[in-house]
Amino acid sequence: MPFALLDRWRAPAPDPRKVxxxxxxxxxxxxxxxxxxxxxSRAAFARAIAAGNGIELDVQRSGDGQPVIFHDDTLDRLTSESGPTERRSAAQLGTITLSGTAETIPTLRQVLAQVGGKVPVLIEIKSDRKVRIAALCLAVRRVLEGYTGNHAVMSFDPRVSRWYWRHSPHTVRGLIVSEGEDRALPGKIRRRLSLWHARPDFLAYDVRDLPSRFAAAQRGRGLPVATWTVREPEHDERAAAYADAAIFEIREGDA
Known part of the structure; x- marks a missing residue:
């Protein structure tokens, strides 16, 4: 009961119409x-739009301060280039091909123009303790200004959701949570402190951690729960039982 009262005070549930x-x-x-x-890639987003699926994507900040769509903080895994993503300008990144295809690294502005409100978008803002949160969040907010399609920002870093709560309260904001091996009392305390600091409108929860008492408590008081990454039949069942939406990947043979 004390935690429930503190949750309502420190991280109020959103207006249901907002989420x-x-x-x-x-x-x-x-x-x-x-x-x-x-x-x-833009090809992957086009396939999602054609299928009527929402889109989850990742944002990094380029060297010239623009939000670009890329998961890693280095180029090595997904391109033939190497080195930190943040050392290249958006224009330079836009010439780098992905995984041996003709697809290149797009900006957030380009992808939102492609989506055009046809499907909702969950924007994961990639962060670590070295990242200047204010600069990154502001860069994303500037791109989102005037975009009328359903969209939300989310991050593992509670500072991101906190920034949007303070500076862009109409933006739907989420906290990404993975309990992993951190399920003892210290981990429970850290999750609560993150929740209170972030003041999110929804949670994006690791499907491997469901069912979760923490996730269920927040969902029960009005924070939707999306769950990631749903890849297996068992994950489908967990998502259906314990979450409001699945963030999924197609299994081999399902395409």
Missing amino acids: AWIGAQDYAHRGLHGSGVPEN
Whole structure:
């Protein structure tokens, strides 16, 4: 009971009308990617739009301060280039091909123009303790200004949601949570402190941690729960039972 009271005070539940769209569909994790279609590419987003799926995507900040769509903080895994993503300008990143295809690294502005409100978008803002949160969040907010399609920002870093609560309260904001091996009392305390600091409108929860008493308590008081990354039949069942939406990847043979 004390935690429930503190949750309502420190992290109030959102107006249901603000977040009703979160649970209205599932979301393709980094777009509908697969063989020949790289993750976080315009081709993957086009496939998701055609299928009527929402889109989950990742944002990094380029060297010239623009939000670009890329998961990693280095180029090595997904391109033939190497080194930190943040050392290249958006224009330079836009010439780098992904995974041996003709797809290149797009900006957030380009992808939102492509989506055009046809499906909702969950924007994961990638962060670590070295990142200047205010600069990154402001860069994303500037791109979102005037965009009328359903969209939300989210991050593992509670500072991101906190920034939007303070500076862009109409933006739907989420806290990404993974309990992992951190389920003892110190981990429970850290999750609560993150919740109170972030003041999110919804949670994006690791499907491997469901069912979760913490997630259920927040969902029960009005915070929608999306769950990631849903890849297996068992994950489908957990998502259906314990979450409002799935952030999924297509399994081999399902495409």
